[in-house]
Amino acid sequence: MTHAQANISALAPWLELNLRQFPLEYGDQLSSHLPMALHALHSLGADEARMAAFFNSYSRRFEGMVAPSAVAAPEDWLSLRGDWSAYSALRSYFELALAAEGRDALLRRVLPDLLPGISAVAFHGAIRLAHAVEGGHGPELVAALAYWASRWQQLPAPAVQSGVESLNxxxxxxxxxxxxxxxxxxxxxxxxxxxxxxxxxxxxxxxxxxxxxxxxxxxxxxxxxxxxxxxxxxxxxxxxxxxxxxxxxxxxxxxxxxxxxxxxxxxxxxxxxxxxxxxxxGRVQWRDTPEPKNGLNWAELADAATQAEDDHVIKLVHACREEMAVYGDPQYLQAAAMALR
Structure with missing residues (x-):
């Protein structure tokens, strides 16, 4: 069993509370990382007290904001892709579809139409959906699908370039x-x-x-x-x-x-x-990599991440741990340690 497959029953109440109380974004179109960070914290081993503390701290970003209200489901969800105002309608659609089809059939049906918009809100549609799948929480899965669909954004096809050879x-x-x-x-x-x-x-x-x-x-x-x-x-x-x-x-x-x-x-x-x-x-500024730290282990890094206040750090440490479990590259330890500095 992987870290991501650990018991998630303690996670569900926090995800439900987030959906009842808070919107999908805050500030100037900034994606809420709360459900994603909650799943990452839980997977990394955060206890109930730490989950509560993080939830309460993060919730200050939504001051004066409320969760979107439910509306009737549309017949055709595809016509609403990329329409932020249609989030609630899309959520109703996916809620009904999940109940009728089940998770696996629904994902197989809609992912081909969502993937061309993978860049939506800096990948957060796909990222939130992946956390929802791992968290095993149906309402969060529905919200993630609706968020990705409503913020769907397709990059334009690149202009044709003649005489360009494929590189290794x-x-x-x-x-x-x-x-x-x-x-x-x-x-x-x-x-x-x-x-x-x-x-x-x-x-x-x-x-x-x-x-x-x-x-x-x-x-x-x-x-x-x-x-x-x-x-x-x-x-x-x-x-x-x-x-x-x-x-x-x-x-x-x-x-x-x-x-x-x-x-x-x-x-x-x-x-x-x-x-x-x-x-x-990314406006990446390239620099030499720092000297590798010796003696790193996931138990200590995960514990440090559960105490972090930065949602991006929490999510990255979680991602690095999961990716190393799949790919076996020990440099993920170094990346996690770098994020925690």
Whole structure:
């Protein structure tokens, strides 16, 4: 049994309380990390007192705000993709669909239409859904699907580039790091910078020069996850952090993504485009990696993460632990320790 499969019964009341009391965003279109961080805290071993303390601290961000009210479900959810005002209607739709179809059938049906918008709100639609799946909580799963659908955002197809040859992964990574350094956006939010990046010629060049499709979607996810880990160790960059957690989300959701080869190749292309746009949006400042810390272990790192106040740190340590369990790369220990400094 993995960490993510641990008993989640103690988590459900906190997720339900969040859904009853608070909206999906706060401030200037900032995604609420509360349900995701609660799941990560629980998985990392936080006790009831710590869960309560974190919930109460985070809830101050929603002062004066209330949870959205329920409305009637639409017949056609696809026509509402990308319509933030339709969140409540979409939530009603997915609630009925979950009851009628069950989790597995519902995810298999809707993920093909959600994945082209993987970049929505800086991957948070997919990230929240992955946490909901692991948390095993139906209402949170419904909320995550509705959030992703209502904030759905598709990057435009890259302009056609003639004479661009596909590179191998190391060469392409070097080209990405160098190419991203020639452009900078001052937009305040990650997804806005990703959209700006997708309009630049260097973005199209990098997408067209990307390595040929991997044998499977999970193989491509693993390749990109390894690159994102290396980028984070060289930068501790906030956007790269979201690339790590976003790729973990795709890995978690992979069992419900259609296995049809052509579709898997399409998803690889979608991920590659989002990866390029996110790295360009990150305004990454490359630096030497710090000296590796010796004697690191997950028990101590997880305990430190449960005491953290930064929701992003909590989620990253959780993601690093889960990714190391899958990929076996000990550098995830170093990334977690870096986040906790």
């Amino acid at each position: 992964l190391p060469a392409w990574s070097e080209r990405l790091v160098a190419g991203a350094s020639t452009w900078r956006s001052e937009a305040p939010l990650i997804f806005l910078r990703m959209m700006e990046a997708s309009a630049r010629p260097v973005y199209a060049e990098l997408v067209w020069a990307a390595p040929a499709a991997a044998p499977t979607l999970l193989a491509r996810v693993a390749e990109l996850a390894s690159l994102a880990l290396d980028y984070y160790l060289h930068s501790a960059n906030f956007t790269v952090l979201h690339m790590i957690t976003g790729l973990r989300a795709v890995r978690v959701l992979a069992p419900w993504i259609p296995a049809e080869p052509n579709f898997q190749i399409q998803v690889q292309a979608i991920l590659t485009q989002a990866f390029v746009a996110a790295y360009m949006a």
